[in-house]
Amino acid sequence: MTKVYTKCILVTGGAGFIGSNFLNHFVKNYPNYYFICIDKLSYSSDNSTKNIIDITDAENFKFIKLDLAESYLDLFQLLVTDYEIYQITDIINFAAESCVDKSFESPLYFTKNNILSTQNLLECYRLLKKSRPEVNINFLHISTDEVYGDSDIDVNEQGILNPTNPYSASKAAVDLIINSYRYSYKLPICIIRPNNIYGPYQYPEKIISRTLHCLKHGKKIPIHGSGSNKRRYLHVKDFLNGLQLIWENGNLDDSYNIGNDFEISNYAVIKLIGELFFGNKSEIDDKVVFVNDREYNDLQYSINDDKIKQLGWKPEIDFRSGIKDLIDNYYPYL
Ligand SMILES: NC(=O)c1ccc[n+]([C@@H]2O[C@H](COP(=O)([O-])OP(=O)(O)OC[C@H]3O[C@@H](n4cnc5c(N)ncnc54)[C@H](O)[C@@H]3O)[C@@H](O)[C@H]2O)c1
Numbered sequence: 511m512t513k514v515y516t517k518c519i520l521v522t523g524g525a526g527f528i529g530s531n532f533l534n535h536f537v538k539n540y541p542n543y544y545f546i547c548i549d550k551l552s553y554s555s556d557n558s559t560k561n562i563i564d565i566t567d568a569e570n571f572k573f574i575k576l577d578l579a580e581s582y583l584d585l586f587q588l589l590v591t592d593y594e595i596y597q598i599t600d601i602i603n604f605a606a607e608s609c610v611d612k613s614f615e616s617p618l619y620f621t622k623n624n625i626l627s628t629q630n631l632l633e634c635y636r637l638l639k640k641s642r643p644e645v646n647i648n649f650l651h652i653s654t655d656e657v658y659g660d661s662d663i664d665v666n667e668q669g670i671l672n673p674t675n676p677y678s679a680s681k682a683a684v685d686l687i688i689n690s691y692r693y694s695y696k697l698p699i700c701i702i703r704p705n706n707i708y709g710p711y712q713y714p715e716k717i718i719s720r721t722l723h724c725l726k727h728g729k730k731i732p733i734h735g736s737g738s739n740k741r742r743y744l745h746v747k748d749f750l751n752g753l754q755l756i757w758e759n760g761n762l763d764d765s766y767n768i769g770n771d772f773e774i775s776n777y778a779v780i781k782l783i784g785e786l787f788f789g790n791k792s793e794i795d796d797k798v799v800f801v802n803d804r805e806y807n808d809l810q811y812s813i814n815d816d817k818i819k820q821l822g823w824k825p826e827i828d829f830r831s832g833i834k835d836l837i838d839n840y841y842p843y844l
């Protein structure tokens with residue numbers, strides 16, 4: 511680093527869906543910040559940096575391929591031993607295996623990957639603070655609404671954690687471990703728990719990206735069970751605006767839900783995509799196939815996000831426009 515930067519931000523999981531949207535926006539718009547992305551490059555970015563190809567040569571950006579769950583010593587070197595080189599000021603922790611369907615097949619792997627990747631980071635943070643108490647890092651961890659489990663009443667950030675699948679259990683476990691670092695080591699860490707997020711660069715395993723991918727490739731769209739389970743969706747841009755607001759104005763030793771009141775069933779999501787894609791409501795009907803439901807499928811998640819609303823945040827992109835934008839501008843690349 512020859513130039514002097516005002517911040518050095520470590521972004522984990524930055525090659526994946528949400529992390530790449532974060533980096534593509536911030537690396538371009540914040541030239542005074544230096545960004546280091548750590549990602550193991552998994553299937554969710556086709557084992558590549560293709561989602562962040564526009565910024566990989568930017569002078570305020572560095573990519574490091576590393577498995578956070580497996581490479582504690584490399585991480586320790588970057589964050590602690592060689593602290594002076596980058597002097598990391600902020601950590602935005604997106605890295606995790608994120609697919610609920612895959613977690614039913616490999617629960618142990620999800621536990622190991624999702625817990626160790628974050629706890630290795632926490633350990634480096636703890637030991638950095640121990641050796642250099644004067645150093646302050648803004649640490650934002652991306653959790654999920656799924657940690658609260660099924661709920662039809664709005665749960666706030668103090669709600670009981672009641673995860674129901676191996677993915678959400680691994681995420682809830684991390685939230686509890688973070689809590690222990692807050693109490694035991696007095697480390698400020700912010701936990702953010704969003705609803706379902708959609709947008710460009712999402713791997714076609716989640717309902718919206720998979721539906722668009724199936725339409726493009728002439729495959730049947732699988733609907734789990736009856737299709738009546740409901741979700742609340744946030745466009746990735748709205749989510750990132752919320753994250754930025756918390757980062758800049760929030761209490762970084764606290765937890766924040768980020769949600770949307772708009773709730774829709776899985777079947778209605780697919781019907782809406784069909785309507786916007788074909789220009790009529792019926793053409794999608796013979797393109798769907800009802801398949802066995804998940805081992806357990808949360809009926810719905812309801813979160814109370816008054817705390818972030820009090821900071822002045824609200825979602826700007828309505829679901830219909832967000833889906834239309836995906837069809838018009840990103841569909842060709844699926
Ligand atoms: N997509 C959603 O709807 C949603 C909603 C709520 C919360 N989240 C959370 O947001 C975060 C990002 O989700 P996403 O949808 O972008 O997922 P994603 O699967 O698209 O991206 C995750 C990225 O993390 C990387 N990663 C995973 N384990 C790693 C490890 N051990 N070391 C280094 N890199 C690793 C992957 O290679 C991938 O690039 C996750 O923590 C997820 O739990 C996602």
Ligand SMILES: C[C@H]1O[C@H](OP(=O)(O)OP(=O)(O)OC[C@H]2O[C@@H](n3ccc(=O)[nH]c3=O)[C@H](O)[C@@H]2O)[C@H](O)[C@@H](O)C1=O
Nearest residue numbers: 608609610654655705706716717720732733734739776
């Ligand atoms: C907050 C979390 O959101 C995502 O998890 P979730 O399981 O809710 O998202 P999916 O898109 O995988 O599933 C939503 C809903 O659709 C059903 N479905 C999915 C794919 C498909 O091909 N057909 C379907 O019918 C599925 O059973 C669900 O009911 C996110 O993945 C996660 O990281 C979160 O944290």
